[in-house]
Amino acid sequence: MEGVLRVLGTLVLALQDPSVGTPDQSSSIDILTLIFEGSLIGQIVLLILLAFSAVSWGVVVYKNMQLKKAARQSAAFLDVFRRSSRFSEVQAVCPTLSASPLVALFQAGYAELNAQLRGTADSRPDAGASRPTLRSLDAVDRALLRAATVEVSKLEHRVTFLATTASITPYIGLFGTVWGIIMAFQSIGAQGSTSLAVVAPPIAEALIATGAGLFAAIPAVYFYNDITNRVKKAANEMDDFAMEFLTIAERNFT
Template sequence: MDRAVDTANLGASAAGDLSVWALFINASLVVKLVMLGLIGCSIVVWAIIFAKTLTMRRINREASGFEDRFWSGGSLDDLYETDGAKPTNPMTAVFGAAMGEWRRSARIPGVDMVRGGVKERVDRAIGITITREMDRLRRWVIFLATVAPVAPFVGLFGTVWGIMHSFSSIAAEHNTNLSVVAPGISEALFATAIGLLTAIPAYVAYNIISNSLDLFEDRLDGFGAEFAAILSRQSEERA
């Protein structure tokens, strides 16, 4: 009789403590591993979000500053020496690649700047540079796309495992009192909650960051096309 009372009191005590720490510390080993894995993924997700947000703000700000200098009417050669020779952002990298290819072609003795395939080489240099820079900017974004759909299922796995563990404990104790059932169920459902808290920011961030990257890629494509046209006109003038 006393033992039954002690068991009931222990269950009631566990049911009364439903803090985050208690839900974690009282969970089974498998559920703890699931929770720790999801928490680790969540930390990486937020690190990516902060890093990409700061990066996008920086490169857009630097691109705007460079475009102001580019369209100010100054010498392209001087701009190449100050910005293009050692680019610090994708926009100046595109400018430097195109300008460098154009200058190398101009130094070739007897080359026809109009018919010598210069435009094709400049366009290819621009395209390769844009692809390389966008690949670098999209690094780790695929992690967000992976975590967003997977995290809820990982959390659900922890929930199912926790519920199975709880029912096993109930069968062993032959006690279906709510005070015995509630803590185990709460711990199991906590895994699903962590999965959702990991997946939702990852899903939202992936869409926002991907859209920002697509817009910036369009911006690079537009600048590259305009600059290629300028170099083409200068080639015709030199010819």
């Protein structure tokens, strides 16, 4: 980066030469013209940055919708879970709230709970009307943990692309900047002039690449942090729900 700044400083000094004069109207710079008439490498750099930006915005919109729906349905599910007196009543509403990660945890714990209770009842045919009991609360805990891991992975899916965009696009933009500066020196050498009409187009192309890299990277950094924090919040909510489920299971079936 220091070398790039030094080269830019050299070009600025060259442009300050009195022989440069005042540019006429034909020397004005149009950004779209610079892009379409720029070098092939510069255009490829901009296309890559545009692709990264478009995909990252798509990820942001998708994850925002997914997390909002999950949070809304999780709140509704918790309300049903805490008001219901039987797990079977909670199970009945699960299909309508499938976007909530808590539903997956409940179904995993409920399935393990039922399997153990049925096994206990089958192994004690002479127990009469006695209440079946859990053989292993740890097994229920492990079922909840496995479900939570799967659900967190679903919420984190595609988020790493934002981190990749935030990390790599500034360097792609920097490559475009360096390439534009090289083109500027080639123009100076070929035409033997440091006039604005000669130097400005490649320098402007270089700065456009820098700006495009930052335009792709800055939103990606912000939304990566935002989405990661929301996923952590959802993971904490899953941990709390698992503890609540285990407490109820231990109180009623051990």
